[in-house]
Amino acid sequence: MPIRLTTGEVLPEQPPMYLIDQLRSHRAKMIDYLQLKLEQEDWHGVADAAMDLREIDAKIEVLKQK
Numbered sequence: 001m002p003i004r005l006t007t008g009e010v011l012p013e014q015p016p017m018y019l020i021d022q023l024r025s026h027r028a029k030m031i032d033y034l035q036l037k038l039e040q041e042d043w044h045g046v047a048d049a050a051m052d053l054r055e056i057d058a059k060i061e062v063l064k065q066k
Contacts, residue, residue, distance in 0.1 A: 005062060016066045023063070027056045 003011040011019060030052050037045030 003062060003066065005059065011059065011063070016063045020060055020063050023056050023060050027053060027060075030056065 003016075005011065014022075030049055034046060034049035034053070037043075037049055
């Protein structure tokens with residue numbers, strides 16, 4: 001059964017641990033991106049990365065409950 005988030009987004013039908021590992025990989029890359037934008041003083045980019053990280057963290061928490 002697909003996992004539907006409160007945002008309406010539906011996560012792919014994969015084992016939860018597979019999706020968590022994938023999201024953790026994306027999270028690490030997003031942190032690198034955030035650090036780059038911080039060095040460039042690109043505050044819009046920093047804000048976008050921070051919001052993406054919050055979304056990734058929320059998805060991980062939902063999957064941990066499955």
